[in-house]
Amino acid sequence: MIGKQLKYLASLVFLASLALAVGCGKKKTEPPPPPPPPVVTPEPTAEITATPTVVTAGDKVVLAWRTTNATDISIEGIGAVSAEGTQTVNPTASTNYHLVARSTAGSADATARVTVNTPAPVVSTNTDLVDENTFHQNVQDVFFDYDSYDLRGDAQATVSKDASFLNAHSTVKVVVGGYCDERGSTEYNLALGENRANAAKQALVTAGVSPDRLRVVSYGKEKQFCAGHDESCWQQNRRGQFSLDK
Amino acid sequence: MKMTTLAKIRYLTCASLLLLCFTVLAGPPPATAQDWVKTGTNLGVERIRLALADFKPASPDPQTPALKNTFDTTLYRDLSSAGIFDMVSKSMAPTVAPGSPQEIRLKQWSDAPANAAMVAFGAISVQSGRIVVYGWLFDAKNEQSPQVLGKQYNEAATQDNARLIAHRFADEIILRLGGGLNGIAETKLYFVSSRTGAKEIWAMDYDGQGQHAITHLGQISLSPRISPDNSRIAFASLSRTGWAIRMYSMDLNRLISWPSAGGTSLSPAWSGDGTKLAFSSSRSGDPEIWVADAGGLNARRLTNFRGPDVSPVWNPKTGSQIAWCSGRTGLPQIYIMDSDGGDIQRMTDGGYATSPSWSPNGQFLSFAWDRKYGPGAPGGQDIYVMDVASKRWLQLTHDAGRNDFPSWSPDGRHIVFERVEGAQSEIWTMLADGTDQRALTQSGNNSMPNWSWK
Structure with a gap:
C-alpha cells in the first residue's frame, strides 16, 4: 500500500516539475538544470527597435525586441512581454519605448524613440x-x-x-x-x-x-x-x- | 312723459353715434369728420392769415443776393408748411420789401387783396463775412402796438447758415402764433438709403436739405431711431451673426457698444425720457417685444405669444404704454399694452396693419394699413391715423403707391413716411390730416424715416 502511495506521489512531483519546466521554458532560452546548479548564470541582454522612428499621429509603428538570459522582461507603457517578439503600436505623441530585462544575475535595458509629428490643425x-x-x-x-x-x-x-x-x-x-x-x-x-x-x-x-x-x-x-x-x-x-x- | 323724453334722447344719441360710425367708416369722409383729427393734431380749424415780405437786401456785398434768395425761399416754405397759416401768396402781397419797422405801412398788408392778419418782414445783409438778419413779426390790424416779435441773427455767411437763420426765425413765429408749440424747422429726419450701395443710415433737415450718410458699415442697416436728446441713433444691422441692435453716438461720430444677447434683434424704440429701449428679440426662440435700459442691460420680455411681434413704439406722452405690430392671429395687426406687458388691446380690426408711430400728445397712432390685403386683392397700403381712445380712424394717403413707416413730427402736426411707387422708394412728408404731401428725396431708394424729438 505504502509503495503504491509513494509511486503516486513521485509521479505527481514529476508532473509538477514537468509543468514548471514547460512554463519556464518560454522565459528562458535554456531549461534550468534539474538540480540547483552552482554554475554562474550569464547576465541578460536586451535590444529593441522601432520602425519607422518618425511618424505622424495615428500612424503604425512596429516594435521588435530580443532579450537573453532574463526572467523578467517588460516594456514601459506596454507591460510584461515575452523574451523576444514584435508588436504594433499607434503612438499619438513622441514616445520612448523602454525595454527592461532582468534576472537574478542583473538587468539590461534598451530604448527605441519614436518621434510623432502633430498634423496641421484642420481649418474647416x-x-x-x-x-x-x-x-x-x-x-x-x-x-x-x-x-x-x-x-x-x-x-x-x-x-x-x-x-x-x-x-x-x-x-x-x-x-x-x-x-x-x-x-x-x-x-x-x-x-x-x-x-x-x-x-x-x-x-x-x-x-x-x-x-x-x-x-x-x-x-x-x-x-x-x-x-x-x-x-x-x-x-x-x-x-x-x-x-x-x- | 319723463320716460318718453329720456327714451327719445337715448334714441337720438344712438342714432347720432351710428351716424358718426357711418361717416367714419364710409370711405373718404366729409370735411366735418376730420375735425377731431385737426383738433387733436394741433392743426386747428381756423388758420392765421400770414404775409411774408421779401427781406430787404441791406448791403452791397456780392454774396447778399444768393443768401437772401435762400433765406426768403426757406422762410416761406417753413411758414407755409407749418400747417397753421393761411399764407398770403406772393401775387397777392404788396411788391415792397420793408427793411425795418419805420419802412412798413401796415395798411398795405391788412387791406385787400393781401388781407393779412400778421406780416413778417426784415432785412438781410452780409458784413465782413457774416450774415446779419433783422426780422420782425407785426400784427397787421394793430396800428398802435403792432410788434409781436423782433429778432436779430448773426452767423458766418454760408448757404447753410442762411437756411438755419430762416428756420430759427420761422420757429419763433410758429411758437408765437401756434399755441405755444415749438416749430419743427430745426428738426432732423433719419432714414435708410441705399444710394451708395449698401443700406446705410442717413440724415437730413426736416425739409429734405442737407442729406448725408451717418453710417458706412457696408451691411444692411435698418430702422434708425434717434434718441430724445439727439445724442444717439439706435438701429438694427445685419452682420454675419444675424440681426443686432447697434448704437451710433452723434457726439463721438462712431458706433458705441450695445450688448447682443444672440438671436435676431430688430426695430428699437426709445422711451420718451430716453432711459429705455423697446425692441423685438427672438433670444427666447420667437420674436417678442423686450425692454432694456438705454445701455442694453436688464432686458426683460413683455410679450409671450407665438408669431411675429415687432415694431414697438412708446406712448411719448405718458411712457406707460407701448404700441406694436403682432401676427399672433394671422395677418399683422396693431396692438397696445401697458409698458409692463399687461392690458393688451387690439386696435385694428383686420387687413394688414404695420409700423405704428405714437403721436407726441399721446392721442393718436399712425400706422400703415392695407385694409383689403391678400393675394390678388385690390387694396393699397396707406397711412392712417387712429384716435387711441375711440379707435376711430382716418385714411391719410389715397391711391398713391405703397406707403409705410409713418413717423410723427415733435409738434404733432406733420407725419413723414415712406412711399414706394414702382421700384422707387422715397421719403414724403404731409400734414397730420393727410394734406400738403411733398416728396423730400428724389434719388436712390430711401425708406424708414424717423423724425427727431426736437
Whole structure:
C-alpha cells in the first residue's frame, strides 16, 4: 500500500516539475538544470527597435525586441512581454519605448524613440467633407404659404430628406435663412422670416439634427431670390433656405 | 312723459353715434369728420392769415443776393408748411420789401387783396463775412402796438447758415402764433438709403436739405431711431451673426457698444425720457417685444405669444404704454399694452396693419394699413391715423403707391413716411390730416424715416 502511495506521489512531483519546466521554458532560452546548479548564470541582454522612428499621429509603428538570459522582461507603457517578439503600436505623441530585462544575475535595458509629428490643425472640416453642390443637391429649401410660417406637407417631406443627409454628415453645420416675398412691411417681414427659419430649424431638430449645428438668420425681404412681381416669384421668395455654415 | 323724453334722447344719441360710425367708416369722409383729427393734431380749424415780405437786401456785398434768395425761399416754405397759416401768396402781397419797422405801412398788408392778419418782414445783409438778419413779426390790424416779435441773427455767411437763420426765425413765429408749440424747422429726419450701395443710415433737415450718410458699415442697416436728446441713433444691422441692435453716438461720430444677447434683434424704440429701449428679440426662440435700459442691460420680455411681434413704439406722452405690430392671429395687426406687458388691446380690426408711430400728445397712432390685403386683392397700403381712445380712424394717403413707416413730427402736426411707387422708394412728408404731401428725396431708394424729438 505504502509503495503504491509513494509511486503516486513521485509521479505527481514529476508532473509538477514537468509543468514548471514547460512554463519556464518560454522565459528562458535554456531549461534550468534539474538540480540547483552552482554554475554562474550569464547576465541578460536586451535590444529593441522601432520602425519607422518618425511618424505622424495615428500612424503604425512596429516594435521588435530580443532579450537573453532574463526572467523578467517588460516594456514601459506596454507591460510584461515575452523574451523576444514584435508588436504594433499607434503612438499619438513622441514616445520612448523602454525595454527592461532582468534576472537574478542583473538587468539590461534598451530604448527605441519614436518621434510623432502633430498634423496641421484642420481649418474647416465642413467644406472638406461636403461641398456646396453636394449640399444643395441633398439639402433642399422649404417653401411657405403667404403670410404663414407653418411647414406645409411638401415641406415636411423635404425636411425629412434634408435631415437624413444631415444626420449622415454629422459635422456639417447649416445656416437656416428665413425669406419673405416683396409685399408687406420691412420690419414685419423680418420677424416673419425669423419665424419661418425657426419653423424649418425646429423640423430638422425634430428629425434628429442637433440644434447646435443650426444657425437661424432672417433676411425678411432684404435679399430677394427672385426679382419678379408675380405669385410664382413670390412663392420662390417665401422660403426657408439651407446653406453651409462655413 | 319723463320716460318718453329720456327714451327719445337715448334714441337720438344712438342714432347720432351710428351716424358718426357711418361717416367714419364710409370711405373718404366729409370735411366735418376730420375735425377731431385737426383738433387733436394741433392743426386747428381756423388758420392765421400770414404775409411774408421779401427781406430787404441791406448791403452791397456780392454774396447778399444768393443768401437772401435762400433765406426768403426757406422762410416761406417753413411758414407755409407749418400747417397753421393761411399764407398770403406772393401775387397777392404788396411788391415792397420793408427793411425795418419805420419802412412798413401796415395798411398795405391788412387791406385787400393781401388781407393779412400778421406780416413778417426784415432785412438781410452780409458784413465782413457774416450774415446779419433783422426780422420782425407785426400784427397787421394793430396800428398802435403792432410788434409781436423782433429778432436779430448773426452767423458766418454760408448757404447753410442762411437756411438755419430762416428756420430759427420761422420757429419763433410758429411758437408765437401756434399755441405755444415749438416749430419743427430745426428738426432732423433719419432714414435708410441705399444710394451708395449698401443700406446705410442717413440724415437730413426736416425739409429734405442737407442729406448725408451717418453710417458706412457696408451691411444692411435698418430702422434708425434717434434718441430724445439727439445724442444717439439706435438701429438694427445685419452682420454675419444675424440681426443686432447697434448704437451710433452723434457726439463721438462712431458706433458705441450695445450688448447682443444672440438671436435676431430688430426695430428699437426709445422711451420718451430716453432711459429705455423697446425692441423685438427672438433670444427666447420667437420674436417678442423686450425692454432694456438705454445701455442694453436688464432686458426683460413683455410679450409671450407665438408669431411675429415687432415694431414697438412708446406712448411719448405718458411712457406707460407701448404700441406694436403682432401676427399672433394671422395677418399683422396693431396692438397696445401697458409698458409692463399687461392690458393688451387690439386696435385694428383686420387687413394688414404695420409700423405704428405714437403721436407726441399721446392721442393718436399712425400706422400703415392695407385694409383689403391678400393675394390678388385690390387694396393699397396707406397711412392712417387712429384716435387711441375711440379707435376711430382716418385714411391719410389715397391711391398713391405703397406707403409705410409713418413717423410723427415733435409738434404733432406733420407725419413723414415712406412711399414706394414702382421700384422707387422715397421719403414724403404731409400734414397730420393727410394734406400738403411733398416728396423730400428724389434719388436712390430711401425708406424708414424717423423724425427727431426736437
